[in-house]
Amino acid sequence: MANPIEQFKIQPLVPLKVGGLDISFTNSSAMMVLSVCLITLFLTLSVRSRALVPGRWQSMAEVFYEFIAGMLRENVGSEGRKYFPFIFSLFMFVLFGNLLGMMPIPVIGFTYTSHVIVTFAMALVVFTGVTVIGFARHGTHYLRMFFPEGAPIATAVILIPIELISYFSRPFSLAVRLFANMTVGHIILKVMGGFVVSLGAFYLVPGVVPFAFLSAVTVLEFGIALLQAYVFTILSCIYLHDAIHMH
Amino acid sequence: MGLGFRIGAELVAGVLVGVGIGWVLDTWLKTSPWLMVLFLLLGGAAGVMNVYRTMRGMDATVGLGQASRRAEQAKDL
Numbered sequence: 001m002a003n004p005i006e007q008f009k010i011q012p013l014v015p016l017k018v019g020g021l022d023i024s025f026t027n028s029s030a031m032m033v034l035s036v037c038l039i040t041l042f043l044t045l046s047v048r049s050r051a052l053v054p055g056r057w058q059s060m061a062e063v064f065y066e067f068i069a070g071m072l073r074e075n076v077g078s079e080g081r082k083y084f085p086f087i088f089s090l091f092m093f094v095l096f097g098n099l100l101g102m103m104p105i106p107v108i109g110f111t112y113t114s115h116v117i118v119t120f121a122m123a124l125v126v127f128t129g130v131t132v133i134g135f136a137r138h139g140t141h142y143l144r145m146f147f148p149e150g151a152p153i154a155t156a157v158i159l160i161p162i163e164l165i166s167y168f169s170r171p172f173s174l175a176v177r178l179f180a181n182m183t184v185g186h187i188i189l190k191v192m193g194g195f196v197v198s199l200g201a202f203y204l205v206p207g208v209v210p211f212a213f214l215s216a217v218t219v220l221e222f223g224i225a226l227l228q229a230y231v232f233t234i235l236s237c238i239y240l241h242d243a244i245h246m247h
Numbered sequence: 248m249g250l251g252f253r254i255g256a257e258l259v260a261g262v263l264v265g266v267g268i269g270w271v272l273d274t275w276l277k278t279s280p281w282l283m284v285l286f287l288l289l290g291g292a293a294g295v296m297n298v299y300r301t302m303r304g305m306d307a308t309v310g311l312g313q314a315s316r317r318a319e320q321a322k323d324l
Binding site: 161162168169177180181 | 256257260261264265268286289290293294
């Protein structure tokens, strides 16, 4: 019987140790490399022809481009354009991570977005970047946002710590949202798959029931993979907006 | 799972960050456990505020002033 948690196990492919630090090339890193290679191949090959009337592949690449460009335009405004490369890379990396995790890839098959450290690292980069941009654009005035205008000054003692904690909790909720959705979905898939095998092996007809359910959940999981990549990106856009336009 | 999960994550994130800040300050200032207790309560308040904002659709906004402005803008539209 397959263990539903086993799929999240990190397995070193090329063991590597530098000064007591384990930096082995694992299945997780292999999937990250694979997704970056696939994104690069997809985007460079599909726009190579530079046709005015795009072909099938080129329009697919243009859909992604237009989607993120529109998202930035709507949520950040025209100043957001220079952050396009970062937001686009972030979206593609999360999206391919989620979608490749749904593929049955031998040996290295793994969903790197199902590990909280991966999502947390990405959320922390967004959070740090947004904070740095906020301070660079507004200086110490950026600290104003921890205290709402017009509130009695006596409430500062309690309001400012609460606002600070709320601000620092953002990378956590951003990371946990993506990681938990991916983890929970993959566990459900594995458990349902186990039902199909154990029921179907002995009684064919009852095995059909979990199999039908599994098929539906798989479709749902693809939807969640797309949706969570979208949510992660749009939240980064909104944080960016708030750092750029403070007032 | 969607909304309920988000609410839970917001609440827990607030409390955890509050406790974390309190614990770090405690080990640094050697005032254990008083700051952790204080920041646990503040973290709980921050978590409840996060939940409130999520329910009002202002979850992504920084700062209370900005959040209420965004709510007013949404009302005008």
